[in-house]
Amino acid sequence: xxxxxxxxxxxxxxxxxxxxxxxxxxxxxxxxxxxxxxxxxxxxxxxxxxxxxxxxxxxxxxxxxxxxxxxxxxxxxxxxxxxxxxxxxxxxxxxxxxxxxxxxxxxxxxxxxxxxxxxxxxxxxxxxxxxxxxxxxxxxxxxxxxxxxxxxxxxxxxxxxxxxxxxxxxxxxxxxxxxxxxxxxxxxxxxxxxxxxxxxxxxxxxxxxxx
Amino acid sequence: xxxxxxxxxxxxxxxxxxxxxxxxxxxxxxxxxxxxxxxxxxxxxxxxxxxxxxxxxxxxxxxxxxxxxxxxxxxxxxxxxxxxxxxxxxxxxxxxxxxxxxxxxxxxxxxxxxxxxxxxxxxxxxxxxxxxxxxxxxxxxxxxxxxxxxxxxxxxxxxxxxxxxxxxxxxxxxxxxxxxxxxxxxxxxxxxxxxxxxxxxxxxxxxxxxxxxxxxxxxxxxxxxxxxxxxxxxxxxxxxxxxxxxxxxxxxxxxxxxxxxxxxxxxxxxxxxxxxxxxxxxxxxxxxxxxxxxxxxxxxxxxxxxxxxxxxxxxxxxxxxxxxxxxxxxxxxxxxxxxxxxxxxxxxxxxxxxxxxxxxxxxxxxxxxxxxxxxxxxxxxxxxxxxxxxxxxxxxxxxxxxxxxxxxxxxxxxxxxxxxxxxxxxxxxxxxxxxxxxxxxxxxxxxx
Numbered sequence: 001x002x003x004x005x006x007x008x009x010x011x012x013x014x015x016x017x018x019x020x021x022x023x024x025x026x027x028x029x030x031x032x033x034x035x036x037x038x039x040x041x042x043x044x045x046x047x048x049x050x051x052x053x054x055x056x057x058x059x060x061x062x063x064x065x066x067x068x069x070x071x072x073x074x075x076x077x078x079x080x081x082x083x084x085x086x087x088x089x090x091x092x093x094x095x096x097x098x099x100x101x102x103x104x105x106x107x108x109x110x111x112x113x114x115x116x117x118x119x120x121x122x123x124x125x126x127x128x129x130x131x132x133x134x135x136x137x138x139x140x141x142x143x144x145x146x147x148x149x150x151x152x153x154x155x156x157x158x159x160x161x162x163x164x165x166x167x168x169x170x171x172x173x174x175x176x177x178x179x180x181x182x183x184x185x186x187x188x189x190x191x192x193x194x195x196x197x198x199x200x201x202x203x204x205x206x207x208x209x210x211x
Numbered sequence: 212x213x214x215x216x217x218x219x220x221x222x223x224x225x226x227x228x229x230x231x232x233x234x235x236x237x238x239x240x241x242x243x244x245x246x247x248x249x250x251x252x253x254x255x256x257x258x259x260x261x262x263x264x265x266x267x268x269x270x271x272x273x274x275x276x277x278x279x280x281x282x283x284x285x286x287x288x289x290x291x292x293x294x295x296x297x298x299x300x301x302x303x304x305x306x307x308x309x310x311x312x313x314x315x316x317x318x319x320x321x322x323x324x325x326x327x328x329x330x331x332x333x334x335x336x337x338x339x340x341x342x343x344x345x346x347x348x349x350x351x352x353x354x355x356x357x358x359x360x361x362x363x364x365x366x367x368x369x370x371x372x373x374x375x376x377x378x379x380x381x382x383x384x385x386x387x388x389x390x391x392x393x394x395x396x397x398x399x400x401x402x403x404x405x406x407x408x409x410x411x412x413x414x415x416x417x418x419x420x421x422x423x424x425x426x427x428x429x430x431x432x433x434x435x436x437x438x439x440x441x442x443x444x445x446x447x448x449x450x451x452x453x454x455x456x457x458x459x460x461x462x463x464x465x466x467x468x469x470x471x472x473x474x475x476x477x478x479x480x481x482x483x484x485x486x487x488x489x490x491x492x493x494x495x496x497x498x499x500x501x502x503x504x505x506x507x508x509x510x511x512x513x514x515x516x517x518x519x520x521x522x523x524x525x526x527x528x529x530x531x532x533x534x535x536x537x538x539x540x541x542x543x544x545x546x547x548x549x550x551x552x553x554x555x556x557x558x559x560x561x562x563x564x565x566x567x568x569x570x571x572x573x574x575x576x577x578x579x580x581x582x583x584x585x586x587x588x589x590x591x592x593x594x595x596x597x598x599x600x601x602x603x604x605x606x607x608x609x610x611x612x613x614x615x616x617x618x619x620x621x622x623x624x625x626x627x628x629x630x631x632x633x634x635x636x637x638x639x640x641x642x643x644x645x646x647x648x649x650x651x652x653x654x655x656x657x658x659x
Contacts, residue, residue, distance in 0.1 A: 111536075111537075111558070147582065147603065148558065148560065148576075148582070149517075149560045149561040149574050149582075149605055149606070150428065150429070150561075150605075150606075150649070150650060151429065151472050151486075151516050151517045151530070151560070151561065152514070152516055152517065152530055152537055152560045152561070154428075154449070154470055154472065154516075155470060155486070155488075155493050155514040155516045156514070158469070158470045158488060158493065159514065162491050179468060180468070181447075181448060181449075181468070182449070182470050183402075183426075186402075186405075186426060186428075187401065187402055191624065193621075193623070193624075
């Protein structure tokens with residue numbers, strides 16, 4: 001079932017596709033897998049350890065272009081990971097210390113859990129760090145600014161953490177290396193009551209569980 | 212011809228049983244709560260008879276009576292400096308003309324006495340109707356330990372309230388709150404916990420309920436006051452627990468890594484409607500505490516949160532972003548297809564269904580970017596903004612009888628509690644006392 005295109009053509013096609021996706025600047029949406037639940041984001045469906053044929057062959061037969069896209073992306077990520085694993089030093093890879101990995105947060109717009117282009121770039125860097133530290137369990141925290149109500153902010157924070165996790169999983173990180181938790185508006189980074197504080201507080205923040 | 216009704220109420224420390232027979236001389240309603248607007252009924256509160264015997268107690272009682280009546284937004288206490296008679300002639304004797312002259316419609320007369328038994332007091336309180344010179348509208352005699360003086364005053368404030376409005380008073384009530392842990396007890400790390408506490412509606416008498424150092428949120432008490440459900444992060448993830456308040460016996464409702472938040476209890480206290488995230492999908496569930504069974508109510512892939520029961524115990528209002536923005540929807544315990552309730556505004560959350568009718572209070576983001584308290588009827592009509600469009604107001608909670616709303620307003624780093632009537636009139640802030648209260652739930656008195 002793997003593509004038989006020569007590597008260069010394959011690579012070029014991937015670059016074009018990635019460029020298109022990044023340029024669109026919207027949150028990444030995989031084609032819907034038909035099924036009993038109306039879940040439009042099939043990435044979450046793939047979380048419980050399914051990486052293989054179950055994803056590539058949706059029941060009922062969805063549009064083939066959709067499933068091809070997903071399959072090719074995974075192959076790209078796997079080959080990228082192999083490349084990274086072969087690199088001897090961290091210099092050409094993530095270039096991050098653990099402290100840097102933990103200190104840079106993913107920002108969100110008000111009331112949104114969409115990943116911006118900048119967020120995705122940060123996550124790609126973090127992905128590399130995670131790959132380089134295979135024994136570390138990573139927790140993604142979802143946070144909100146103080147505006148809005150407690151319960152809804154807890155749910156929104158959860159959406160933010162999950163969006164980050166889904167993106168990392170799609171980049172090739174094993175799902176069981178990442179846990180998510182929402183703290184809603186409970187733990188503000190910046191105690192101020194202004195736009196700058198709110199902007200800093202709308203975040204997904206990384207933690208390591210077994211440093 | 213005057214009808215003297217004299218009722219003896221007896222409180223003891225182990226507490227309960229007051230034979231509450233209040234004979235109202237004339238059922239004339241002076242204040243219609245729903246029409247009162249800004250009107251404040253003037254009441255006089257002169258020194259007590261025999262005050263010199265126990266000036267401290269007399270002062271404390273009068274202070275609570277005054278705070279209660281003024282906080283209700285329906286009464287004002289006339290300045291004692293203007294009184295012609297600084298002390299009444301007797302519990303049942305007033306020179307009514309002198310009270311009419313200072314503009315009083317009611318006069319509260321009191322007497323305090325030390326009982327022979329140590330630390331016990333005898334408090335007599337009588338409300339006089341000046342306008343009709345009916346002298347006694349209501350009179351009570353309370354015997355209790357001295358430490359119960361606040362509750363005595365609250366009970367009598369309720370009677371004054373009832374005498375003038377015909378409605379049950381809100382003063383002998385309590386509030387469940389989430390409160391930040393005191394400095395120095397916040398524990399290590401950057402994630403300080405929050406406690407759940409119980410206190411009188413005016414902030415006094417705070418009692419810890421959950422103070423294990425973890426982050427504890429979203430408490431909700433059943434109507435009969437016996438059960439408390441809440442979310443705790445104590446095991447690392449936000450899960451729901453519920454406990455019998457008296458015995459402290461606790462059960463865990465959810466486990467797993469997804470967010471779980473209790474919404475509200477059914478009227479009979481058997482069911483808890485809640486929201487839980489499973490497989491990344493956050494939905495409403497109905498938990499049967501008797502059979503320990505969870506039943507799914509919604510299936511939408513996005514956020515469904517904050518469910519609140521209607522008084523009929525069947526219908527539910529909740530927040531969902533299934534329409535693209537957080538809005539209120541109505542469903543029921545059968546899981547019927549949710550019907551959208553709110554269409555105005557881009558952000559409507561935290562709904563609480565009135566305990567007495569089809570009014571729903573909620574938090575909405577106004578065009579000014581402020582967060583305000585709104586009400587709407589369950590048929591979608593009658594949308595009304597109650598707060599001023601200039602600030603952050605959150606966490607509405609109905610008084611047990613549904614005539615008042617408690618809410619919190621942001622003032623810098625502080626969240627301050629306020630109340631208002633259900634039409635938005637009579638806004639008052641509570642005197643600053645007691646722990647800061649986030650997420651208040653206004654309930655009938657649990658503890659004595």
